[in-house]
Amino acid sequence: MKYTCLFLDLDNTVYDFSASSREAYSEVYRAMDYDRFFPSFDAYFALYEPRNAELWTLYNAGRITKEQLNAERYLHPLRMAGVEDAGQISQEFFRRAMEVLPTKGILVPHALDALRYLRPRYRLYILSNGFTELQTRKMQSAGIAEFFDGVVLSEDVGINKPDRRLFDHALRVAGIPVAEALMIGDDFAVDIVGAHAAGWDQMYYNPRALTGLLFAPTYEIRSLADIRCHL
Secondary structure (H helix, E strand, C coil), X not given: CCCCEEEECCECCCECHHHHHHHHHHHHHHHCCHHHCCCCHHHHHHHHHHHHHHHHHHHHCCCCCHXXXXXXXXXXXXXXXXXXXXXXXXXXXXXXXHHXXXXXXXXXXXXXXXXXXXXXXXXXXXXXXCCHHHHHHHHHHCCXXXXXXXXXXXXXXXXXXXXXXXXXXXXXXHCCCHHHEEEEECCHHHHHHHHHHCCCEEEEECCCCCCCCCCCCCEEECCHHXXXXXX
């Protein structure tokens, strides 16, 4: 086989972070009686989600810190709603959310079948920009930790994807040459561009069929069930 090690992004590639976070935040929203600030959870989330995506882009580029990301993304909806003492309230929301989120073990469709197929054939690693205190707990709650030989987290290294230095570090962790590595991820700008710049082959998980890509990845799939067609 051409590849000996597969490196998978975790959030929204294997672990359904979108569904898990929405469920967790809805639970905290109700517990903290956020209906006093917003007409509905959907109204809250409509403010939170786009700002969160913007902040993650800045974080991945090294333009803001983890602390700035976590403070601003929970503060923004309250600020937009004109809530007084928003800082203190948002900090409590963040604290509760970080307790609840890792317990939501929701996987991307076909993720478990894909891991069962890949595990006997390749060494598997997580390569993620997610936070150290959450990623392992999320994998455990989803029942997938046993599939992986290791976890490479940007926070532990101090370098975020798409910086090629994190990909170089991952090769050293696995002890393999670049030709034996494949990156599988859902974020083109972070996972696929980063791997390409580091000289890796890439598999772009593109369930929304996004177009206008900067280049054609080595492989492109719409469903994790399609992995079998290429590997």
